[in-house]
Each structure stands twice: as C-alpha cells, then as structure tokens.
Amino acid sequence: MWGLTPNQKCNYSVHSPTVVSVKLKIAAITPSLRQLFEGPLFMHAVVLGAGIMGATSAWYLLEAGHEVTVIERQPAAALETSFANGGQRSVGHVEPWASWATLPQAVLWSLREDAPLLFRLRADPAQWRWGLQFLRECSAARYQHNLQQLLHLGLYSRGAMSELQSKTGIQNHSLERGTLNIYNTPAAWARGCAAAEKISALGYPRFKTDVNAALALEPAMHASSKHWVGATYTPGDGSGDAHLFIDRLAKQCVARGARFLYNRSVQRLVASGGVLRSVVTDGESITADAVVVACGSFSTALLQPLGIRLPIYPVKGYSATVPIRNEKAVPTVSITDDAHKLVFTRLGDTFRVAGTAEFNGYDVSLNARRCQALIARAQTLFPEAAHYDQPTFWAGLRPATPSNCPLIGRTRIPNLYLNTGHGTLGWTLGAGSGKALAEIVGGATPAVDFNFLGL
Numbered sequence: 001m002w003g004l005t006p007n008q009k010c011n012y013s014v015h016s017p018t019v020v021s022v023k024l025k026i027a028a029i030t031p032s033l034r035q036l037f038e039g040p041l042f043m044h045a046v047v048l049g050a051g052i053m054g055a056t057s058a059w060y061l062l063e064a065g066h067e068v069t070v071i072e073r074q075p076a077a078a079l080e081t082s083f084a085n086g087g088q089r090s091v092g093h094v095e096p097w098a099s100w101a102t103l104p105q106a107v108l109w110s111l112r113e114d115a116p117l118l119f120r121l122r123a124d125p126a127q128w129r130w131g132l133q134f135l136r137e138c139s140a141a142r143y144q145h146n147l148q149q150l151l152h153l154g155l156y157s158r159g160a161m162s163e164l165q166s167k168t169g170i171q172n173h174s175l176e177r178g179t180l181n182i183y184n185t186p187a188a189w190a191r192g193c194a195a196a197e198k199i200s201a202l203g204y205p206r207f208k209t210d211v212n213a214a215l216a217l218e219p220a221m222h223a224s225s226k227h228w229v230g231a232t233y234t235p236g237d238g239s240g241d242a243h244l245f246i247d248r249l250a251k252q253c254v255a256r257g258a259r260f261l262y263n264r265s266v267q268r269l270v271a272s273g274g275v276l277r278s279v280v281t282d283g284e285s286i287t288a289d290a291v292v293v294a295c296g297s298f299s300t301a302l303l304q305p306l307g308i309r310l311p312i313y314p315v316k317g318y319s320a321t322v323p324i325r326n327e328k329a330v331p332t333v334s335i336t337d338d339a340h341k342l343v344f345t346r347l348g349d350t351f352r353v354a355g356t357a358e359f360n361g362y363d364v365s366l367n368a369r370r371c372q373a374l375i376a377r378a379q380t381l382f383p384e385a386a387h388y389d390q391p392t393f394w395a396g397l398r399p400a401t402p403s404n405c406p407l408i409g410r411t412r413i414p415n416l417y418l419n420t421g422h423g424t425l426g427w428t429l430g431a432g433s434g435k436a437l438a439e440i441v442g443g444a445t446p447a448v449d450f451n452f453l454g455l
Ligand SMILES: Cc1cc2nc3c(=O)[nH]c(=O)nc-3n(C[C@H](O)[C@H](O)[C@H](O)COP(=O)(O)OP(=O)(O)OC[C@H]3O[C@@H](n4cnc5c(N)ncnc54)[C@H](O)[C@@H]3O)c2cc1C
Pocket: 048, 049, 050, 051, 052, 053, 054, 071, 072, 073, 074, 077, 078, 079, 080, 081, 082, 083, 084, 085, 086, 087, 088, 089, 090, 264, 265, 266, 267, 294, 295, 296, 297, 298, 299, 316, 317, 318, 319, 343, 354, 355, 356, 395, 396, 397, 398, 399, 419, 420, 421, 422, 423, 424, 425, 426, 427, 428, 429
C-alpha cells in the first residue's frame, strides 16, 4: 500500500482490522522510521470539531485521498468561535499580544469594565499557568520569533486560501481591498509604523499612511478623520464571512464523500499501547487511523486525560452585526481601530464590528456594557453607515496560546494530531493550517518555515 500515486486509491476497507493494526503499528514507531514509509497513505481520518480548523483539515485530508469523518456537537459547521468573527484575513497584522511594549497598557485597561482587554483574575490554575507562560513570551527575542512564525504561516495560508477559493468557487462576501489600521495618538501611530516596518522587512508590505492618503484609499473614513492621526495600510490583506465560507466548505466536503456527524459530542479519546484507538461520542464509539483535534478552546479538556496539557486559554471576544443604511458611508477596506482593538468589516449588506478580549473562563454570555461599547465606537467612526438600533450581538472564545502561535501537527501519540490554538488569527491562518495538517498526516513536511509539532 506504500508509494501509491495520489490517483491510485488503495483497495481495502478502512475498517479492516488487519490494515488498521498494521497502520497503527507503523504510526507507533519513531518519526525517523516513519520517514522510510513516506508517501501517500490512505486512511480513515476522524476530525473533531467543524469550525474553521476542522473544516479546512477535512477538505485537505479529502484532497489527499483519505476517508474523512467529522464529529461536531453543533447542528451545523462554524457555529461557535468561527461564527461571527471580525472577518479580516490580516497577514499584515499578526503582531503577537505578548510583548513588553504593550503590557503596561494592558494592565491599565484591566481596570475598566468596557476596556478592549479585560483580565478577570480567577481561582483557576490554568489561567495563572497561561499568564506566566505569556510573560515568558514577552521578551524582544520571543516577540520577533513569534512574529516571524505567524507571518510565515500567514503567507502560506494566504496562498492556500486563494487556491481554496478558486477550487471551490465559494462566495462569502470576500473583499480584497486591504486592511487599514488607524491610530489615535502620534505615539500609537509611531508604534504601528514600527510594526509595519517589521512586517514589511519580513517580505509582506505594510505602509505608513497619513490621514490624506488613508482617506484617498477609503473615502468612508472621512466622517471620522478627527478621531485618528495616522494609519498603516496593508494592500495584500482582505476580508470575508468565515461562517458562510466554512458552512459551504463543509457542504462541499460532504458532496465529496466526507461524513459530518452533527449534534454529536465527543466524550473522550481512548488510547492504549501508545496509540489512539477510538473516539467515544454520545452516540457511538468510532475507530480511526488518525484523529485530528480541532475543538478550539475545548481541545484542552479532551486531551488532559491522556496526559497532554495544551497551553490554550479561552479569550472571549464580541461582535455586533448591523444592517447597512448608507452604502457610501461603509468602508470596503477592512479597518482596525488600534485604540479600541476593534475591527470593522463590510460583509455583504451588513457591517460588523468585532473585538475586545476578556480572560474570564468559558462563559459566553453577553455583557451589555461591552456590547454597547462596540456600537458606540462604530457610531463614532461611521455615523451614517448602518442601522445601529438593529444590532445582532455575539460572543465567542478565541483558543489563545501565550505566544499567539497555533498548535499544528503530531502529538506524542503518533496517530493523534492537533489543529488548534489560533487565537485572534484563525480566519487568517485557517486554510494554511488545514493544508499543513493534512500534509503532516500524510507523512510530508509542509513547505513553510513554522514550528509544527512532532516534526
Ligand atoms: C470577536 C472575535 C473576532 C475575531 N476576528 C477575527 C478576524 O478578524 N480574523 C481572524 O483571522 N480571526 C478572528 N478571530 C479568531 C477566529 O475566529 C478563531 O481563531 C477561529 O474561529 C477558531 O476556529 P477553530 O476551528 O479553532 O474553533 P471553533 O470555531 O470554536 O471550532 C471548534 C469546533 O469544535 C466543536 N467542539 C468543541 N468541543 C467539542 C466536542 N467535545 N465534541 C464535538 N464538537 C466539539 C465546537 O462546536 C466548534 O464548532 C476572531 C475571534 C473572535 C472571538
């Protein structure tokens, strides 16, 4: 069964005990021995979760010729964190949170209920552990390393996304007009320009842009120009509706033969002899040759019983989506408001404002003051744009790692893989993460300089 070409699908039942047992034995041997067997290996891959990471993993695993089953507790794809995010694909805006430069501001913010970043200290060792790891990532060297890693994966993902869009033909209100970051003080603008220089030096152009140049790029910013002093512009970035894209991608996966088991919750993973044997759901127990955990913030609890501790903490964010009132007053360039850590994105006939970060466990209830803060800022910057009295509010949990870098690749259980921990950047990094994950499952090394797990 080794060394087949992609079109020569092997002729065996994926549930055949002999084949599964041979593959499990191979999976259990060391990575270097695995290299001897490199080449297409067709197997039954079970993906846990149907958010951005689960759906893109499923697509690329199908592309590689594997049989794919996806298990999702919701009635459809992308109904949790991938549902109503900011919609930005912002490779030029991958600066990690962890940096000594931004820490003092974050501490000050924590004192305000409507602050963009709110750290509610809890009697939760996981939160404290995450906080300590975050501090370790703040040094200049770690910041630069994490920035490079994210940019590499972002560029790889940008390529994968355009490949995916042209292959699937999915329409999701995509706009390729770039992203504009606005700053409300000269000092903040200077910091933004320094970040832009770093990103440009790494090969992805992001320009310092004065107010006039920014208004020429995005005339809808005229009404707000007294509220900011300068900007940076990233022409290669774009935006689009993540939920729409992932829902349609999942449907195309099904049309290509994948099984999506909805309304099915994964209860636990069963491993023995150093190999993942099965996935226990509230419906049945499912055996697999390879299991990919893409459960966002909930990946941690699934893996803990296996002794695998993930450095992921849920960071709650909000969005408000409002119907557009005046087309001309709505930006088509996606805007990031640095002072309030908010993004503004046009999605079809709606306008979305999203952002804020709250470290407060797994609660997704809506805090009225934080919801109102989103609408107030949108009204200040884009007064004519939308019917602000008709908002749809939403909150989701970003699966955040201390370094901002996601966890993609093989765990110490060789047939158990991760695609999670994408924090603020899941939509930006999603296509490339799914592609890289499928390559790793197939025994290949993705052509991108990123610290994948187990390689
Ligand atoms: C307010 C906000 C704004 C954002 N804006 C942007 C942006 O502009 N650009 C950007 O790039 N990123 C943005 N993000 C980040 C991005 O949305 C996330 O990184 C991404 O959605 C994470 O995708 P995921 O597939 O890892 O997780 P999820 O979308 O949460 O998917 C995980 C899936 O696993 C399922 N699941 C969990 N546990 C189980 C279980 N036990 N059994 C079965 N199923 C299970 C869940 O139901 C869920 O569907 C934003 C996030 C927020 C909150």
